[in-house]
Amino acid sequence: MFVVHALASCLKAELQTSTTLSCFFVCFVGHIPLFTKITKKIVYLVSFVFVIYQILLPVYAFMPDMKERSLHLMFALLIIFLGGPAQKARWKQVLDVVLTIIGAGCCLYVFFRFSAIIEQYGIASGAMQVWMGFALVLIILEAARRMVRPALPIITGLFLLYALYGHLMPGQFGHPPYMLRTLGSMFYLTTGGIWGQLLGVSANIIAIFVCLGSFIVYTGGGTGFMKIAVRLAGKYTGGPAKVAVIASALFGSVSGSASANVASTGAFTIPMMKRLGYPPALAAAVEAVASTGGQIMPPIMGAGAFIMAELIQTPYLKIAASALIPGVLYFLTVGMGIHFYALRQGYRGLSDSEIPDWQSTLRVSGFFLIPFVTLAIWLIRGYTPQYAAFWAIVSTLPLACFSETWSLEFRSSFKNIEQAVLTSARQAALIASICASAQIIIAIIAFTGIGVKVSSSILSLSQNNLFLALVLTGVTSLLLGMEVPTTAAYTVAVVVGGPVLEKLGLPPLAAHLFVFYLAILSAVTPPVCGAVFIAAGMAEADWIKTAKFSLKLSFAAFILPFLFAYHPSLILLGTPLQIVAHSIRATLALLLISAGFMGYWKTECSFKTRSVLLFAGGLLCIPNVWSNLTGICLGLTLWYLPFKKGQ
Incomplete structure (x- = not known):
């Protein structure tokens, strides 16, 4: 005080x-x-x-x-x-x-x-x-x-x-x-008005987590992210691309910003992929898609997740837990797409000399594991996310005094903290400007009653059909997000579309996560796709080709919101049996669709085989037992049916 x-x-x-x-x-x-x-x-x-x-x-x-x-x-x-x-x-x-x-x-x-x-x-x-x-x-x-x-x-x-x-x-x-x-x-x-809930979330919650992310990165955590990613995936088929996926998932879960994620991890992963023969457009697309997904990956996720916790009065820890299965499925699908494409093109992994040993990897991983564990302990003990973030930040301060080998380096400690502070302040100011602008929109929507009028129009157009309401709300989220940052796009779209989805029977958490996912996807959706533009610029690639690859790799994020809208067990709103069964079904569906998009299933596929794979995956997405069984049978038939390359 x-x-x-x-x-x-x-x-x-x-x-x-x-x-x-x-x-x-x-x-x-x-x-x-x-x-x-x-x-x-x-x-x-x-x-x-x-x-x-x-x-x-x-x-x-x-x-x-x-x-x-x-x-x-x-x-x-x-x-x-x-x-x-x-x-x-x-x-x-x-x-x-x-x-x-x-x-x-x-x-x-x-x-x-x-x-x-x-x-x-x-x-x-x-x-x-x-x-x-x-x-x-x-x-x-x-x-x-x-x-x-x-x-x-x-x-x-x-x-x-x-x-x-x-x-x-x-x-x-x-x-x-x-x-x-x-x-x-x-x-x-x-x-x-201006001093509303959205600006309050920026001041009370988002800003301290922005600080936490910067302090983790600049006190050694950024290096730790990259080394653990290279160690885990570098030597396998499509290794450099998988490194980008893992590193971006780790870094993005802290930064909560697709653009910041691309700019940071992309500086390492894009040149690495290009050096090993990856087309520039593919290298850029992998980084853009992985960086975008960082916003839906617990434990920290994007700024919109904290706003969601306030809007639906749900503990942030519950939202992070609910987003875990969709987040894992998203990155698993991106990884599968990279794997299929790498097998098709014959891309190799990194050489043994480029892979760090486990000892040095685990040593440097402590720089991000210590604050992560600190954050988790305070959250599990029932304290607020802000209080947990405070002690996680405190735990990073001693780390600034150490080098990657854990030897004391007091000279660089102040420089590291200084960089963390300046970056934190700039990013917090950016989010404050976004939240304040979005708060003005929210104030006008509430003051004039236009939100209720638009919601009524969506209900009328959808004729109380959940699928049509989901499509209309999803299109609204995508259109808003194409030129507006995720936080603002999600907030505005959910004020209009959220009540509609809830009225049609969706749990509030499912409705908000649905809008949140589709607002995030605008970063890789043409014609305005911020993450794609940044990554394409860094890779010196054609942004249109980059966007095409991005859509193939990120298709899961377009499907997942519909899957957990019809089966909320994917966001842990169900029995353990339902959670397991629907997770397996979603994984199989995404596996088949990914193989169809990338044109590889045991070997390179013809157009006809790819069409069957896409059809089988689509059947698994339909909430119907017979459609699901048909999709599984088609997938098994294609797996056991012998066919040559190009068939």
């Missing part, structure tokens, strides 16, 4: 001297090198304060929701606007300073005027509060534009236009006219 009070005092002093700071920044902005140097130091200092605040907030710093979220957003805006590229035109630097001052001022106003704001009951006391609300909304959209693709702020802007002018629309999608004072008050002075 002492740290929080000290921090609040500093912030109060900053607010009181805002005019002086403004003059100081504007004065030096004319001297670009000096200005750049000063802003870099400010961002450096703010990053450390931000990370300390986020690590302590969920454990020791208990504050009202609006106060803690306003500080979280303020730190994020400071890092986003002052921590951009150093070489900018003078007018852009002036704009950054202005946006920083206004954004931070709006956040600090809420922090220090919290008691008075609560007594206003969401009604602005004057025009200033209304304009501060709209100013902060626009600044949030600009922050999101800088950190992610422009589509998210554009979509948010369309929702804002709907809130302002939707009363002009005829029919059921129209709404009563709202005054600017009403909208500004809702956005700025209530927890139903």
Whole structure:
């Protein structure tokens, strides 16, 4: 609490001297090198304060929701606007300073005027509060534009236009006219607006896990991920590609970001695959698909999983456990696809000299096993995920002082921690901008009632047919995710489609995981596929060919949501017998479909054999006993039927 009070005092002093700071920044902005140097130091200092605040907030710093979220957003805006590229035109630097001052001022106003704001009951006391609300909304959209693709702020802007002018629309999608004072008050002075649940999840849960992921990677865990992956899969058929799958699953379960995953593990796996003769497009596709799947792989998963825990009021540990079987099936299918394709093309594994021995592998694996075990122990003991993450982060700090051989290296310890802090702050700021933008959309959906109207339309179109409702909701999730980060796409899609699926009988967890999976898949789904673009660029490959390979490798993620929607036992909502039976059936279905897509079943297949394999796998996906038996018989027939290459 002492740290929080000290921090609040500093912030109060900053607010009181805002005019002086403004003059100081504007004065030096004319001297670009000096200005750049000063802003870099400010961002450096703010990053450390931000990370300390986020690590302590969920454990020791208990504050009202609006106060803690306003500080979280303020730190994020400071890092986003002052921590951009150093070489900018003078007018852009002036704009950054202005946006920083206004954004931070709006956040600090809420922090220090919290008691008075609560007594206003969401009604602005004057025009200033209304304009501060709209100013902060626009600044949030600009922050999101800088950190992610422009589509998210554009979509948010369309929702804002709907809130302002939707009363002009005829029919059921129209709404009563709202005054600017009403909208500004809702956005700025209530927890139903900017300071809503989504930003709260970012501040309370996601940020500390982002910090945990960075601390694990930069205190030796990143090296550990790669070595264990190479040791486990490197020497086998298609070894380098399987290494990419395992490494990306391990790293992605910590980072929770497909793009970050591609950029980190891809720097090692893509050149390794190309060196051994893999086509650049295939190497890029393997990395993109594996990196995308990291968001659905426990124990940490992506940021959306923490939001899911809050939305359906389910312990995060239960969500992680429920996602285990689908996550394993996803990566198993990707591995099978790589195996079949490698056999077909004759790709070899790594040489013995490139495989680390078990002793060195286990030694370096401790750098990520120690925080993982620490996290698991606190979670199993019934503590909150935030509290478990706090102690997992603490366990990484001594690891920064050791080299890969566990010899003390104090000189590099501060550099490792410094890199972890700066990366954590940047990633937490990115997620805060996404969550704040998505929160504006959620606020408008709730305020105008459009969510209920769209849900009713989906129900009407599907005519209470679960399959059609799943398809419509899935398409919505994919379309939103094509240009919007997973967290925002999942949140918006589940607000609209979740109630529909629940009304048709799906358990809340199954409905939310269904939307979550399909929102994630947008990273590899053309025409806009962020993970594919990044991986193709790193591999110097044609992105269209990369996307084609990606769809073949990631098809399981398109099928799995439908499988656990009809059979929730795949997400542990059933008896042990049901869980085992449906897991085996799903594995067989994915095995046959993977063989059909990759054109290999004991040997290279003809088009006719591939078609039969796909048909047999499809029959196993249908929730019908006779269809399943027919699919199994077809698969066994193809396995025992002797045929030559190309038949």
